[in-house]
Amino acid sequence: MTVVSSTKNLEALSFTLVTEFDADVKRVWQVWEDPRLLERWWGPPTWPATFEQFDFQRGGKAAYYMTGPDGTKARGWWRITAIQAPNQLEFDDGFADGNGDHVEAMGITHATVTLEEVGDRTRMTVLSTFESEEQMNQMVEMGMEEGMKEAAGQIDALLAEHSNP
Incomplete structure (x- = not known):
């Protein structure tokens, strides 16, 4: 994986991570649509994810820890x-309490994931937009930027493991 850029834009209340992978778009898409693959990279290596619910359709919900x-x-x-x-995939993302209910104080982040062919590689752009400057600063302080880079850094191994013969 090559990190092309990592950009915080306070004016737009956004954070954008652009990466490229040595795989076609359909293979990269699989790491989003398959919850067993997703949980192997969603979150930094020291904070692995487990998806308890995953309804991958418009209006669908996912719950994880x-x-x-x-x-x-x-x-x-x-x-x-x-x-x-x-x-392209778009979703609202939020924190949940022990019962799975939305933690209002943490707000909601909207994510837009775009996959596009760039030669024989795939460029993945993840745009996260925030509700307020305060929320954005809180997420940055929690290590969102570094965490997203570490998480995306795990995708190469999955792509190599699940390559087409």
Whole structure:
């Protein structure tokens, strides 16, 4: 994986991560649509994800938790707002409490994932937009940028493992 860019835009209340992979768009799309593959990279290596619910369709919901090195569980959810397979996925992303309910104080982040062919590679752009400057700063302080880079860094191994013969 090559990180092409990582950009915070306070004015637009956004964070954009652009990466490229040595695989075609359909193979990269699989790491989003298959929850067993998704949970192998969603979250940094020290905070692996487990998806308990995954309804991959517009209006569908996903529920997951990430387990930290000390056993702490951080819960989250997605509400899928758009799917244009295999090139675009949009979802709202939020934190959840122990019952799986939205933690209002953390707000909602909207993610737009775009996959496009660039020669024989795939460029993946993940645009995260925030509700407020305060929310964006809070997420940056929590290590979102580094965490997203580490998480995306796990995708290459999955692509190599699940390559087409």
